[in-house]
Amino acid sequence: MASVVMGIIGGIAAWSLAVFKDPTQASVLHHHALSELKPLLSPNASIHLPCSEGFQTAMDRWTRWKNPEFDVIVEVVTEDDVSKAVQYANQQEQQFLAISGGHGGTKHLGDVEHGVGIWMRKMDGVQVHEDGCSATTGGGVLSKKVVDALWEEGKQTVIGACECTGAIAPALGGGHGWLQGRHGLLADQILSARLVLANGTAVTVSSSSHPDLFWAIRGAGHNFGIVTDMQYKVYDRTPQNEKWAMETLTFSGTKLEEVLQELNEMMKQYHDVVELAHWTEVLWLSQVDPKLSPLSHDTFLTDLRGLAAPLMMDNDGAACQHGSAYLRFPFGGSEYNIEGLRIAYDTLAALPPKLNQSWIISEGYSMRGVQSVPAESTAFPDRYNSLLMAVFMVYSPEDEALDQQAAEYGEAMRDDVVKSSGDGLQAYVNYAFGDESQEALYGYESWRLDRLQKLKALYDPDGRFNFYNPILT
Structure with missing residues (x-):
């Protein structure tokens, strides 16, 4: 019943598998990734090819529907690794997609074919700042780690209900959470972010640096870049x-x-x-x-x-x-x-x-x-x-x-x-x-969508970030 x-x-x-249509082409791409991209990455970064354990782990998503297809997985450790991976994908005219918790479920993810997966899982640090009012987390951290790491420091912040999702991606779409009644959405906690843009350059996004992007990433952020780290508000637990x-x-x-x-x-x-x-x-x-x-x-x-x-x-x-x-x-x-x-x-x-x-x-x-x-x-x-x-x-x-x-x-x-x-x-x-x-x-306000479309045309004119409910111009 x-x-x-x-x-x-x-x-x-209170009340309480990548499918290769052309094996020869795939082989060339694999060789090129190992010979050309790998030397540009930091020492602890890795390249994973299909059939490897690392590749399969990165491809293990929550839903088995409309999954992206990758030719290669780049396991990044630093922001420069992310930039290099984006630049490599652009040079090879391949699609790319960042991977963190693997809980994305929109059908647009299935449009990624023969792509470069940028696996963020090693970028998962959480550091509370000396002011006690803010912290910085890496772009690949999961929600549970944020909760636990802050708790050990006597802090807490707005976080989503599910432990196994990435912590960054929900904030880019607004982000609901237990403490929002006091402090607002996950997106409202963002003080600044480091963002790798579609051309591979990295910028600081805040109220004083690229404020137009700072507005956009708090609600439509999947369309504009890859967050390598984020500074956000934290609160004392009492x-x-x-x-x-x-x-x-x-x-x-x-x-x-x-x-x-x-x-x-x-x-x-x-x-x-x-x-x-x-x-x-x-x-x-x-x-x-x-x-x-x-x-x-x-x-x-x-x-x-x-x-x-x-x-x-x-x-x-x-x-x-x-x-x-x-x-x-x-x-x-x-x-x-x-x-x-x-x-x-x-x-x-x-x-x-x-x-x-x-x-x-x-x-x-x-x-x-x-x-x-x-x-x-x-x-x-x-x-x-x-x-x-x-x-x-x-x-x-x-x-x-x-x-x-x-x-x-x-x-x-x-x-x-x-x-x-x-x-x-x-x-x-x-x-x-x-x-x-x-x-x-x-949003139904005409000004809101118009502003987003203009920013999309400015920062991502070729639609490189069009695989998560894209803003169409």
Whole structure:
């Protein structure tokens, strides 16, 4: 049976393979990478060719759908390595793509063919500055390492819910997280970044250096360069702000309307409670007994490091496991559209058996800190919707016949909710499927998209960064 799982999280006082079409050409490219590029790299950087262990590890992505294809993987260690890899790809007229956590899921990634993969995993340092108010992290660091490293220094910052994703890429698309009610989005924490541009040059991007790019990378950053390191705000953890109470409740699908109505009322009543966040997940739980109400109820007392596990977002949880095809269809909302979500729920409950691992997720974080930042100050377009929702279609990648079927179901469920709400689609770029309009991804204000398109034409005129929901000019 399909069920609704609701997690309420609050502060301690609150509620809580590369495929080579031409083997001869591939061989030449491999030889050239080893003979021409490798000598230009730093001593600890590496070149990985297909069939090597390093190549396969770098290619191991979260979703087995629309994956990029690479001829060579460059494992970088320094910013200069990144620049050299970009310049090499340009000289060879090959596409390139940076790799960190491997959680990107847009269909545009499948447009990378015979590319150069720039593997960032060794650029994962985290250093708190002497001022105690900021830190610098490398371009390939994962979210869990940021949380743990800061915690050891008595600090914390806004970070996403999932431990195994890269920490930088979510910030480039805005970035939602547990502490956003107090401090704003991940993107709002950025003080400066080192960015390798499409021509291979590296620049500092901040409010005083390339301020136009600084505006753009905070919401549409995947389009403009590769971040080699980022300086961002950090905050003291104190006995008053480091503990979280958490409740998880599971309900039968017959309770959908009651649960969503209660959540809508909760969001109105506790709108200004910065510590309060909630998640809902609609999924199949065949083992539950529908006679109970709620079907289960668990409570936890934890800190920022422990919030991921109960939501299956930790490194050992379901959200971090590789091997399935995942398609995401995001949409926003200021409240739960109960009528539309009932239609979507009924569609989910009637999915064919091969698709019944799919679910609908909603992330409801406090928006006070997000909305305190002027909307025009960054490229992130959606500071008004308090709910980040998405349909996740999940199935075995061995059955390619399911690709189209899964996409049709996912789009239909999203469309049902959006149409029922009467609002236009606002699609979170980090979750985007890839069929969304430019306006849905980057904002309906004409000035916003116009500004982004002009910056794209200036900094990436040849579309070298067109493989993650590109801004089209």
